[in-house]
Amino acid sequence: MEVDKELLVRKIKDGTVIDHIPAGNALNVIKILGLPRGKENRMAIIMYTSSSKMKLKDIVKVEGLELTSREVNMISLIAPTATINIVRNYVVVKKERVKIPDYFEGIIKCSNPNCVSNLERETAIPKFRLVSKKPLILRCLYCERHTYREDILRQFGIGR
Secondary structure, three states: OOOOOOOOOOOOOOEEEEEEEEOOOHHHHHHHHOOOOOOOOOEEEEEEEEEOOOEEEEEEEEEOOOOOHHHHHHHHHHOOOOEEEEEEOOEEEEEEEOOOOOEEEOOOOOOOOOOHHHOOOOOOOOEEEEEEOOOOEEEEOOOOOEEEHHHHHHHOOOOO
16 A cells, blocks of 8 residues: 655745644644634645654644744743744745743733732732743742743633
């Protein structure tokens, strides 16, 4: 039996390929990035495809978009194994592995409703320090409350 080696989805000319997303999380990545943003951001989503490193993985291809460092940091919170490939004229010009930063600012809210960063009359921007990658734990720099992966997923409106 001959195995079909053709691409499932065509290459993109210019944009971003988010690869090595944990299987079943592609739609979560799309949601936190607010995609699609317009007709110029055509997307391809490949879910539960085989991977030599992860057994199964998801892939998201987005034309006409290069992710900001803030967006990459957002992805790191829900897909820490992801790689970001920047494509220009059908060639990968930059490839980087997502890294959970030691410090976050303005990406998520503190899980403590009484934290100064959550009070309407205050203008404090939420700031966190990474405590642990596995399990994911962040500590608020204002009130020192821990925020866990489940809290982050809830904030992004993601079910798991």
